[in-house]
Amino acid sequence: MERNQECKLVKEWIVEVGNYIRTHIHESFEVAEKENRQDIVTEMDKKVQNLLLEKIRTTFPEDKVLAEENGLSEIEEMSGRLWIIDPIDGTLNFYFQRENFAIMVALFEDGIGQLGFIYDVMNEQIYWGGKNIGVYRNDERLMSPKNTAxxxxxxxxxxxxxxxxxxxxxxxxxxxxxxxxxxxxxxxxxxxxxxxxxxxxxxxxxxxxxxxxxxxxxxxxxxxxxxxxxxxxxxxxxxxxxxxxxxxxxxxxxxxx
Amino acid sequence: MERNQECKLVKEWIVEVGNYIRTHIHESFEVAEKENRQDIVTEMDKKVQNLLLEKIRTTFPEDKVLAEENGLSEIEEMSGRLWIIDPIDGTLNFYFQRENFAIMVALFEDGIGQLGFIYDVMNEQIYWGGKNIGVYRNDERLMSPKNTAxxxxxxxxxxxxxxxxxxxxxxxxxxxxxxxxxxxxxxxxxxxxxxxxxxxxxxxxxxxxxxxxxxxxxxxxxxxxxxxxxxxxxxxxxxxxxxxxxxxxxxxxxxxx
Structure with missing residues (x-):
C-alpha cells in the first residue's frame, strides 16, 4: 500500500473511532485503577484500542503493535513495521472533563518514526503527517512554529x-x-x-x-x-x-x- | 436602572469589546514589563480597559472603578457601587497563544458581589450572572457542579x-x-x-x-x-x-x- 493511501485509511479509522467516543461520551464508565490511584483505565480505553487493533490486524496482518492497554505494552525489538497506539491519551480529562483528550497512533519502521496521528476528539480536529510529507490539521498544512528561545x-x-x-x-x-x-x-x-x-x-x-x-x-x-x-x-x-x-x-x- | 437591564447592557459592552480584540488579534503588540519579566501588559490590555471604563463612566457616573491597569488598581473603601475590571486576564496566553484569555468584569455593592461576567473571547462564550439570578453561558443556564470531594x-x-x-x-x-x-x-x-x-x-x-x-x-x-x-x-x-x-x-x- 502506498504511503498516502495508508495515511488516508488510518485517518478514516481514527475519525470513525472518535465519532464512536463522542456518541457515548455522556454515558457512565466503569473505571479500574492501574499502578496508582491517578492512573486509571476506563472501558472506553479498552474498547477504542480493540477497535483500532482489529482494523490494523485485518489490513496489515504482518505488522507489530505496541499499545497501552490489554498486555500489548511491551515489544521485543523494533525491526520492521510497528504501530504504536494510545487509545485515549488524557484519561483523567476524558473521565472528569469529557474533553481535552485525544487518540494517538504512530507508525515506526525499523525504529524510525514515519507517520503520526493525533485526534482531538471533542473538537473534531485530526493532526496527521510524518516524515517528508508535512503536518496537517484536517486539510490545512501547518507551518513550522517559530524557532523561539x-x-x-x-x-x-x-x-x-x-x-x-x-x-x-x-x-x-x-x-x-x-x-x-x-x-x-x-x-x-x-x-x-x-x-x-x-x-x-x-x-x-x-x-x-x-x-x-x-x-x-x-x-x-x-x-x-x-x-x-x-x-x-x-x-x-x-x-x-x-x-x-x-x-x-x-x-x-x-x-x- | 433595573438589574436585568444593567446585566444586558454590560454583556453588550463586553461582547463588543471582545469583538474588537478578535479583529485585531493577529497584529503585533507593544509589550511592557510590570513587576517582573513574566508580568507583562500589552497595548491591548490598556485599550480594552479604556473602552470599558468609558462606557461605565458615561452610563454610571456615580460608580467607583477598580481595574488592573492605568493607576486604577487601588480603592479606598468598598461602600457603594464598585465595578472591578480585568481587561485581559491571561495576558501571557493572549500574547503567546492568541487564545485562552478572557475579559472579566464584576459589580460589587457595599463589598458584596452582585454581578460577574467572564468573556472567553476566542470561543465567543460569555459566562454571566450573579446573586439570585443564576449563572449562564450565553443563553444557557448552568446547573451547579456536583459537590465532589x-x-x-x-x-x-x-x-x-x-x-x-x-x-x-x-x-x-x-x-x-x-x-x-x-x-x-x-x-x-x-x-x-x-x-x-x-x-x-x-x-x-x-x-x-x-x-x-x-x-x-x-x-x-x-x-x-x-x-x-x-x-x-x-x-x-x-x-x-x-x-x-x-x-x-x-x-x-x-x-x-
Whole structure:
C-alpha cells in the first residue's frame, strides 16, 4: 500500500473511532485503577484500542503493535513495521472533563518514526503527517512554529517533575515565560505544533510520545530523553521536545550536569 | 436602572469589546514589563480597559472603578457601587497563544458581589450572572457542579504555589486526582463552573477573582483566602474556590495549621 493511501485509511479509522467516543461520551464508565490511584483505565480505553487493533490486524496482518492497554505494552525489538497506539491519551480529562483528550497512533519502521496521528476528539480536529510529507490539521498544512528561545515562550510540563526539579525541569521552566499543565500529552503536542508552547517536558511511555514526536520532528522541532540519552520503547522516559534554539540551550546548560 | 437591564447592557459592552480584540488579534503588540519579566501588559490590555471604563463612566457616573491597569488598581473603601475590571486576564496566553484569555468584569455593592461576567473571547462564550439570578453561558443556564470531594476531582492551581507548598497548596493537590495549569484565572473559573475542575488555588489580585467568585458562589461553590481569612481588595491574596465538600476538608485539615 502506498504511503498516502495508508495515511488516508488510518485517518478514516481514527475519525470513525472518535465519532464512536463522542456518541457515548455522556454515558457512565466503569473505571479500574492501574499502578496508582491517578492512573486509571476506563472501558472506553479498552474498547477504542480493540477497535483500532482489529482494523490494523485485518489490513496489515504482518505488522507489530505496541499499545497501552490489554498486555500489548511491551515489544521485543523494533525491526520492521510497528504501530504504536494510545487509545485515549488524557484519561483523567476524558473521565472528569469529557474533553481535552485525544487518540494517538504512530507508525515506526525499523525504529524510525514515519507517520503520526493525533485526534482531538471533542473538537473534531485530526493532526496527521510524518516524515517528508508535512503536518496537517484536517486539510490545512501547518507551518513550522517559530524557532523561539527558552526565555521567550511558555512550556508544557509535568507538574510533579517541575515541583521536584527532576532532571532540571524546574531550572529549565524558571528560565521560560511560564508553565502550562493540560493533563494530556496529546493536547500538549497540539499546542506545541501551533507554537502556543515551545517545549513539553514530561514522564512518558512510548505511546505518549510516539505520534507527537513524529509530527514535531517534521515541523523542525527536536526531541530526546531529558538527560540527553536515547528514549526507550520498553519503559517510561523523562522526555523533552522543543524548538531547536531551546533544545540547544537545554543540551548545553542542563544535559551535561 | 433595573438589574436585568444593567446585566444586558454590560454583556453588550463586553461582547463588543471582545469583538474588537478578535479583529485585531493577529497584529503585533507593544509589550511592557510590570513587576517582573513574566508580568507583562500589552497595548491591548490598556485599550480594552479604556473602552470599558468609558462606557461605565458615561452610563454610571456615580460608580467607583477598580481595574488592573492605568493607576486604577487601588480603592479606598468598598461602600457603594464598585465595578472591578480585568481587561485581559491571561495576558501571557493572549500574547503567546492568541487564545485562552478572557475579559472579566464584576459589580460589587457595599463589598458584596452582585454581578460577574467572564468573556472567553476566542470561543465567543460569555459566562454571566450573579446573586439570585443564576449563572449562564450565553443563553444557557448552568446547573451547579456536583459537590465532589477533594479526593475525586482535578484542581486548577498556580504552579509556583504547588511547587513551594505555599499555604499547603501541594498537600491539598496531592490528595486530589491531579492538577491543571491553564495560565488564566478566567479560564480556570470557566472550567470550575462546568465542574471540569473542582477547585482553583492561586495568588490573585481582586480583579482576578471578583467576577469568577460571584459566579461560583451563585452555583453553590465557596471561596476564601487560602489561610481561611478575609480576602483583600487592596492586594494579592492566596485564594481558593471549590466545592462545599472540598472546602470543608480544606478548612478542617489545612486552614488550622
Amino acid at each position: 527558552l526565555s521567550n515562550g511558555l512550556l508544557g510540563i509535568n507538574a510533579f517533575m517541575y515541583a521536584e526539579n527532576i532532571e532540571h525541569t524546574r531550572d529549565i521552566a524558571d528560565k521560560s515565560m511560564g508553565v502550562r499543565v493540560y493533563g494530556s500529552a496529546a493536547i500538549e503536542f497540539i499546542h506545541l505544533l501551533h507554537g502556543r508552547i515551545i517545549a513539553y517536558l514530561s514522564n512518558l511511555a512510548p505511546w505518549d510520545w510516539a505520534a507527537g514526536s513524529v509530527l514535531a520532528e517534521e515541523l523542525g522541532l527536536e526531541f530526546s530523553a531529558l538527560n540527553g540519552g536515547e528514549l526507550s520503547f520498553d519503559t517510561r522516559s523523562y522526555y523533552i521536545v522543543g524548538t531547536k534554539e531551546l533544545m540547544k540551550e537545554v543540551r548545553e546548560t542542563y544535559m551535561k550536569c | 477533594l479526593s475525586n476531582g482535578l484542581l486548577g492551581i498556580n504552579a509556583f504555589m504547588y511547587a513551594e507548598n505555599i499555604e499547603h497548596t501541594r498537600d491539598i493537590a496531592d490528595k486530589s486526582m491531579g492538577v491543571r495549569v491553564y495560565g488564566s484565572a478566567a479560564i480556570e473559573f470557566i472550567h470550575l463552573l462546568h465542574g471540569r475542575i473542582i477547585a482553583y488555588l492561586s495568588n490573585l489580585a481582586p480583579w482576578d477573582w471578583a467576577a469568577g467568585s460571584v459566579l461560583a458562589e451563585e452555583l453553590g461553590l465557596e471561596f476564601s483566602a487560602l489561610n481561611g481569612g478575609e480576602l483583600s481588595f487592596d492586594t494579592r491574596s492566596y485564594y481558593i474556590v471549590g466545592t462545599k465538600e472540598l472546602m470543608k476538608e480544606v478548612r478542617e485539615t489545612y486552614m488550622k495549621c
